[in-house]
Amino acid sequence: MPLPPLPAAAAFEGGCAFADGAFCALADAKISLFDWGFTRSDATYDVASVWQGAFFRLDTHIERFFASLASMRLAIPYSGAELRRILHGCVRGAGLRDAYVAMVCTRGVPPRGARDPRLAVNRFYAYALPFVWIAPPEKQAQGIDLHVSERVRIAPESVDPRVKNYHWIDLVQSLFDAYDRGRDTSCVVDAQGHIAEGPGFNVFMVKGGVVHTAERGVLEGVSRRTAIELCGWLGIPLRVQPLPATEFRQADEVFLTSTGGGILPVARLDGVPLPQFPGPVSKRLQAAYWAMHDEPACRDPVDYGA
Ligand SMILES: Cc1ncc(COP(=O)(O)O)c(C=O)c1O
Incomplete structure (x- = not known):
């Protein structure tokens, strides 16, 4: 056309x-x-x-x-x-x-x-x-409080989460749960109780210096991919495998990844402060994420005309 x-x-x-x-x-x-x-x-x-x-x-x-x-x-x-x-x-x-x-x-x-x-x-x-933004800069500075919902993300066998879609009722209901509890946003689990994703973001945890994120049942976010690549380049150990919600609650650091803000450190899980906020690994990845914006291979400057 x-x-x-x-x-x-x-x-x-x-x-x-x-x-x-x-x-x-x-x-x-x-x-x-x-x-x-x-x-x-x-x-x-x-x-x-x-x-x-x-x-x-x-x-x-x-x-x-x-x-x-x-x-x-x-x-x-x-x-x-x-x-x-x-x-x-x-x-x-x-x-x-x-x-x-x-x-x-x-x-x-x-x-x-x-x-x-x-x-x-x-x-x-x-x-x-x-x-x-997934969370505006003031909220990021104050610290995002993430509700870990028991709601189950629509099964990947029903709707392929790698295809970006508007099947968001589970995510939106988990947001209401989060707001009812005074939290800022939420993430949902899969049918086996592993952390899946949130409304507009992927979820990562850091435990003992190792970065963890879900392997399947989630959108393969471009920012998730960037975080994974950055771990490789920076020599940060990474495990892409199912992440049980029980282990997630024991995290040292948690961060979210989204086009709406890149790498967003989380301060609290359901009101409970995480041991490190913003944690050293999250901060390193966040700095590297924004530095990538200056790399010619990642930049496509807009032609604003005259
Ligand atoms: C359900 C879901 N997961 C993850 C993401 C993060 O993807 P990306 O990093 O490509 O923005 C999004 C983005 O909108 C999303 O809607």
Whole structure:
């Protein structure tokens, strides 16, 4: 599908979308009430970040999005290079230096009365908003209090968590549990009681200098991947294996990983202070994460036009 010209810099200041093949203001981007993305959560998406005027690991997000599309039997009428251009266009149109940039594909609307997903025309949307943190910097400084929920993440045999999805009811209910208890956010477990993930992040613990994170049953987050790679480069011992919630509660340090803030040290588990906050391993990884933003291989500077 031919691409429209990129919008002028800050033409849609503060937030710009790409919907129905055109750039527009966020408020003008529309989705049908009958889109299966809405009525069935039949959609996939990805979120990249722009920090100080450059995308971070955009190619990795685009690769993951195309893998998710293939797995869901969804398709968009754009190549990877065109998608990259659209995402750059959204950031330029929004005029943002630090941004949350989403790409979304929904099943679309099958003809009236039809229940066959093959008959739907898939829809593609993208948008850029001001950067969204999992926890804002003030909360990070104060210390995140994580509720370790007993709620079980939807089974990976039912919905493949490696495909970024909107099956979030378990995560959202765990957030309500967290807020009811005065906590800041939550994580859920798998059916065997291993720590899975949280609403928008992967979960890590450090015990005796060794970093641990779940092996399966979670989204393979780009930030999780970055943390894993950094452990290798920095010579920090790492175990990617099931992490029982009982062991997790004995952690020395805990941190979360997300595009919404990178590596986020946790201060308390269910109100109980962790022995180390921010712990030395979390701090080292956090510093290395932000230093990676200056590496040319990870940066894709936004062309803001004149
Ligand atoms: C359920 C879930 N797990 C983990 C993550 C972290 O993934 P990433 O590091 O790619 O942002 C997200 C991000 O939105 C998520 O929704």
